Amino acid sequence: MADIQSTEKSRELFDRAARVVPGGVNSPVRAFRSVGGDPRFMVSGEGCRMTDADGNTYVDLVSSWGPLILGHAHPHVIDAVTAAAVKGTSFGTPTPGEVDLAEELVARTGVERVRMVNSGTEATMTALRLARAATGRTKIIKFAGCYHGHVDPLLAAAGSGVATLALPDSPGVVGTDETIVAPYNDIDSVAKIFAEHDGQIACVITEAAAGNMGVVAPRDGFNRKLAELCRANGALLILDEVMTGFRVSKNGWAGFSGDTADLFTYGKVMGGGLPAAAFGGRAELMDMLAPSGPVYQAGTLSGNPLACAAGLATLQLCDDDLYAKLDAVSQTLGEAAVAALTEAGVPHRLSRAGNMFSVFFTADDVSDFAGAQAQNVAAYRAFFHEMLAKGVYLPPSAYEAWFVSGALDDEAVAQIADALPYAARAAAK
Ligand code: PLP
8 A cells, every 4th residue: 555645635625624614624633733734635435444635545543533333435334324315314203213223222232211312412411411400410520531522511621622732621611610520530539529519419420431531441440439429429420432332342331341320322333424322321310301301402403314324224233243353453453553662662551441442652551631641742743644644544633542443454454564663663753
């Protein structure tokens, strides 16, 4: 596979975009601000590869930030979306596909009810509203470095793009005065917050396994202890599975680890690359939502037939064989990255949660956001650009997970393995 040649057309598109779209992108991390250089405008994808406007092809380790667990344009998904599209793109009425997808989610996760929305942000926003309504309390606990979408009260010490751009908390946000931020993986600090705010905490929200400060798995028992603390204090636990759900196992991190919660949020994989997300939990809680109950939530395009078709088609192929393949390829790539960085003498830590992983450019173990921030971002920048030049598309940020897909073939794995030593030497400089 040839190294990347001209990127002139991407440059022209970025110039055009910057005249009509803030920063030239519709989601900040896409702009390459933290790694420098110009973003690549993609025009097509097939399997584990995508092609930019200049005709360069990349092996994709971002997978649209998680959703494309089967790779690009999987025929089963495309057939399902096409079949749905020819029947009509939206009705504003209930449709059979929503029921099919909801039944699939319930069967996989064990939640009793799910409500479909369009994005992970909407899912966490409404789960929060429901937790506040159910408890009659307003304060919430979240963890530094965990990202739950751009929901106002959750944009405090958020990871992902906010961390990537090293932004302080965003202007224009209200409601974070009710948000208490705790260090990730520190159960004692959560216990202390509960003690200091007795009877006031509505919920704790946590990523099932953190993937938005780079990948940082919860310590053994951390999520379970959170559930216990919530129960003992009359608060609810929201496990945000938008990233981990149906990615790390058939039924997400909860299935992988045995963790439980009162409410769960899902997104990414369950939409198969189209905008679909959901939140769910016990019937008694979920039935507080309108029209069964008084808590309002709605969406013009919620449960959209194309998105439900893509999600269901994707989940139909998310079987044991797929997860075995994802685990194996993630293991191979992680080991290859470690070998290359070790050989080049670059301090690093490979960090994983199931098949999600990332590499921190630091000599110390990372268990929280402070640890993630101690990494050498400049080294990642050099590493990223060398991989990109060799046709491997890594996340354009040191604070994001690397996402493998079932479409990664031997040739792609070899291409990544061949590129890694060059990237490691670039990071060593
Ligand atoms: N929750 C988690 C854990 C996420 O990783 C994300 C997005 O990356 C979200 C919520 C927000 O989802 P969306 O970007 O679909 O709004």
